[in-house]
Amino acid sequence: MEEVNLQKVAYDSIINLIVDGTLKLGQPISQTHLSELIDMSRTPVREALFGLERDGIFIKEGRKYSVCYISKKEIRELYNIRRYLEELSARLAAERATPEDRKT
Numbered sequence: 001m002e003e004v005n006l007q008k009v010a011y012d013s014i015i016n017l018i019v020d021g022t023l024k025l026g027q028p029i030s031q032t033h034l035s036e037l038i039d040m041s042r043t044p045v046r047e048a049l050f051g052l053e054r055d056g057i058f059i060k061e062g063r064k065y066s067v068c069y070i071s072k073k074e075i076r077e078l079y080n081i082r083r084y085l086e087e088l089s090a091r092l093a094a095e096r097a098t099p100e101d102r103k104t
Contacts, residue, residue: 010048
């Protein structure tokens with residue numbers, strides 16, 4: 001459970017680096033450098049990068065990643081949609097949870 005939370009923190013932190021302009025569109029960047037930028041170990045950063053690649057925000061080029069050429073507005077919209085869906089799924093899970101589910 002803790003690993004998932006660290007991955008989410010890494011994902012959100014990397015998104016913020018894009019939105020604030022620290023990471024430029026098309027700029028190649030390594031897992032190691034990202035780990036240093038957000039002060040996290042490479043494992044949650046690597047997992048976050050897999051998610052960012054899956055979501056179309058990063059592309060992998062050899063051993064490095066780079067930010068896809070999409071606008072900051074599109075990134076914010078994707079992030080807001082993702083956040084909304086996560087909140088909705090958490091609410092629905094909480095509403096539908098049985099007493100047995102709540103024990104774990």
